[in-house]
Amino acid sequence: xxxxxxxxxxxxxxxxxxxxxxxxxxxxxxxxxxxxxxxxxxxxxxxxxxxxxxxxxxxxxxxxxxxxxxxxxxxxxxxxxxxxxxxxxxxxxxxxxxxxxxxxxxxxxxxxxxxxxxxxxxxxxxxxxxxxxxxxxxxxxxxxxxxxxxxxxxxxxxxxxxxxxxxxxxxxxxxxxxxxxxxxxxxxxxxxxxxxxxxxxxxxxxxxxxxxxxxxxxxxxxxxxxxxxxxxxxxxxxxxxxxxxxxxxxxxxxxxxxxxxxxxxxxxxxxxxxxxxxxxxxxxxxxxxxxxxxxxxxxxxxxxxxxxxxxxxxxxxxxxxxxxxxx
Amino acid sequence: xxxxxxxxxxxxxxxxxxxxxxxxxxxxxxxxxxxxxxxxxxxxxxxxxxxxxxxxxxxxxxxxxxxxxxxxxxxxxxxxxxxxxxxxxxxxxxxxxxxxxxxxxxxxxxxxxxxxxxxxxxxxxxxxxxxxxxxxxxxxxxxxxxxxxxxxxxxxxxxxxxxxxxxxxxxxxxxxxxxxxxxxxxxxxxxxxxxxxxxxxxxxxxxxxxxxxxxxxxxxxxxxxxxxxxxxxxxxxxxxxxxxxxxxxxxxxxxxxxxxxxxxxxxxxxxxxxxxxxxxxxxxxxxxxxxxxxxxxxxxxxxxxxxxxxxxxxxxxxxx
Numbered sequence: 001x002x003x004x005x006x007x008x009x010x011x012x013x014x015x016x017x018x019x020x021x022x023x024x025x026x027x028x029x030x031x032x033x034x035x036x037x038x039x040x041x042x043x044x045x046x047x048x049x050x051x052x053x054x055x056x057x058x059x060x061x062x063x064x065x066x067x068x069x070x071x072x073x074x075x076x077x078x079x080x081x082x083x084x085x086x087x088x089x090x091x092x093x094x095x096x097x098x099x100x101x102x103x104x105x106x107x108x109x110x111x112x113x114x115x116x117x118x119x120x121x122x123x124x125x126x127x128x129x130x131x132x133x134x135x136x137x138x139x140x141x142x143x144x145x146x147x148x149x150x151x152x153x154x155x156x157x158x159x160x161x162x163x164x165x166x167x168x169x170x171x172x173x174x175x176x177x178x179x180x181x182x183x184x185x186x187x188x189x190x191x192x193x194x195x196x197x198x199x200x201x202x203x204x205x206x207x208x209x210x211x212x213x214x215x216x217x218x219x220x221x222x223x224x225x226x227x228x229x230x231x232x233x234x235x236x237x238x239x240x241x242x243x244x245x246x247x248x249x250x251x252x253x254x255x256x257x258x259x260x261x262x263x264x265x266x267x268x269x270x271x272x273x274x275x276x277x278x279x280x281x282x283x284x285x286x287x288x289x290x291x292x293x294x295x296x297x298x299x300x301x302x303x304x305x306x307x308x309x310x311x312x313x314x315x316x317x318x319x320x321x322x323x324x325x326x327x
Numbered sequence: 328x329x330x331x332x333x334x335x336x337x338x339x340x341x342x343x344x345x346x347x348x349x350x351x352x353x354x355x356x357x358x359x360x361x362x363x364x365x366x367x368x369x370x371x372x373x374x375x376x377x378x379x380x381x382x383x384x385x386x387x388x389x390x391x392x393x394x395x396x397x398x399x400x401x402x403x404x405x406x407x408x409x410x411x412x413x414x415x416x417x418x419x420x421x422x423x424x425x426x427x428x429x430x431x432x433x434x435x436x437x438x439x440x441x442x443x444x445x446x447x448x449x450x451x452x453x454x455x456x457x458x459x460x461x462x463x464x465x466x467x468x469x470x471x472x473x474x475x476x477x478x479x480x481x482x483x484x485x486x487x488x489x490x491x492x493x494x495x496x497x498x499x500x501x502x503x504x505x506x507x508x509x510x511x512x513x514x515x516x517x518x519x520x521x522x523x524x525x526x527x528x529x530x531x532x533x534x535x536x537x538x539x540x541x542x543x544x545x546x547x548x549x550x551x552x553x554x555x556x557x558x559x560x561x562x563x564x565x566x567x568x569x570x571x572x573x574x575x576x577x578x579x580x581x582x583x584x585x586x587x588x589x590x591x592x593x594x595x596x597x598x599x600x601x602x603x604x605x606x607x608x609x610x611x612x613x614x615x616x617x618x619x620x621x622x623x624x625x626x627x628x629x630x631x632x633x634x635x636x637x638x639x640x641x642x643x644x645x646x647x
């Protein structure tokens with residue numbers, strides 16, 4: 001069953017430098033209970049896509065120009081603001097990148113957790129408090145009842161991210177959007193947090209959108225992957241398929257840039273050049289300047305979104321060839 | 328303030344290490360600052376003395392601040408407290424009397440009540456209006472922010488002393504109490520401008536932090552984000568500025584009273600006492616000296632306290 005369907009989403013930002021098409025025609029579907037990974041370099045539009053889904057784009061300068069975001073048959077983009085507020089946190093919850101700054105330093109942990117359930121589930125203070133303690137226990141905070149009355153600065157980064165997860169899941173949302181949840185944490189904590197998300201996802205059946213630029217995380221956590229570049233979806237496939245048979249030169253480049261611990265290579269591959277300035281995109285393929293197999297047509301014409309298999313799409317003039325080669 | 332639900336600590340020893348909160352930390356730093364502690368003590372002392380003083384004098388000597396003796400001879404001839412009828416030593420009027428024979432100490436203490444009251448009320452007004460106005464403006468941003476801040480700019484650019492004088496002169500009230508209320512309105516209406524600017528600046532930088540985005544992402548409404556999440560985070564600078572606003576307002580009040588626009592007799596404020604005293608400065612200098620020194624001491628202390636609070640609440644600001 002489809003939980004969320006995003007159709008042709010376009011979010012533009014009006015800047016002094018011109019119109020920045022941060023998200024330009026993104027479409028995807030998310031099934032119930034599925035984990036979707038969104039990968040891409042910085043500035044590829046991953047975060048803006050997800051902020052657009054719950055309408056948290058700062059307006060101005062940003063604007064959702066067109067598109068539909070359908071959550072169980074209801075287009076979020078057409079709802080009035082107060083109705084969107086009822087969805088945020090209740091049906092779609094978010095976890096942010098930096099746990100050090102995503103908790104209010106002046107509020108006790110318990111109060112921040114209580115705010116959620118008091119707001120959305122109509123809990124009384126004592127109900128909300130008990131629920132907060134229970135959630136803290138669920139995410140593995142030892143001595144939760146005492147710790148609930150601490151302030152954020154008394155917690156370490158990993159603990160704060162656990163608190164964020166507790167907060168996000170306290171209303172049992174249908175969709176959890178995790179925006180680079182482990183980027184700011186060190187490796188051992190990363191593993192713990194990812195394991196926690198996976199465990200809670202299994203217990204609650206929540207769907208997850210996981211934004212990251214760590215391909216290892218994607219491989220281990222997700223069912224399906226979207227590769228974004230310059231505000232567009234470059235490739236979309238089942239995770240296993242994408243890693244085994246990428247159908248896009250950009251994805252190939254990304255996969256080659258992951259260090260392989262078993263292979264003692266001399267030098268780590270990197271995709272040449274820098275991501276393009278999305279305010280001034282040339283008419284052709286945005287990746288053309290950096291692509292290994294660029295041909296004349298790439299600079300001239302925008303590539304088609306090729307269907308390789310019903311479950312695997314790639315934005316490239318030579319998608320079929322790349323797909324065939326990578327087998 | 329809302330109270331937290333009952334919390335039992337279940338750790339075996341019945342004690343757990345309390346984290347050092349920001350306030351505790353700030354308090355400790357404040358206590359290390361000698362000038363600030365001095366200021367705090369003086370402010371507390373003068374406040375308590377002003378509140379209780381007139382009543383104590385009434386009990387001890389049996390006169391109120393506005394009591395004008397009719398039977399006693401004028402007691403203003405020599406420097407206090409040497410002021411028995413024949414110039415002998417007497418503690419009855421330790422700071423002398425004024426022209427009408429009212430006890431100076433009692434009047435200074437009563438004046439202190441009014442001066443402090445004016446300062447505190449006007450500061451509270453500036454807190455309520457200034458903080459809300461600044462926080463809303465900063466959070467709204469864009470065109471609304473622009474409009475709201477231009478209004479502040481316009482009010483700023485009005486010659487504020489003249490404005491207050493015109494206001495007080497136009498609505499000059501017949502009763503001293505009415506005049507006092509008018510003074511509150513006049514001072515309160517202009518005292519919030521700087522506070523609004525300070526809070527707006529704070530909110531502008533705070534609202535881009537991730538915890539605000541996180542609060543929005545959990546469906547918290549805008550007023551709640553402003554007043555529950557943002558305003559408490561601006562509290563440090565707000566407290567500091569409020570402490571520094573009190574002496575500023577008191578000084579303005581003294582200035583207006585000195586010009587005869589503020590508090591009217593038989594009520595007194597330090598400014599009006601000084602105004603009365605200056606008429607006799609050559610013959611009875613203490614009539615100016617005592618209210619003047621009291622006021623200066625209080626203002627100094629409040630400023631020391633404000634500076635100390637700033638250092639305590641914002642340790643990064645310190646040079647050492």
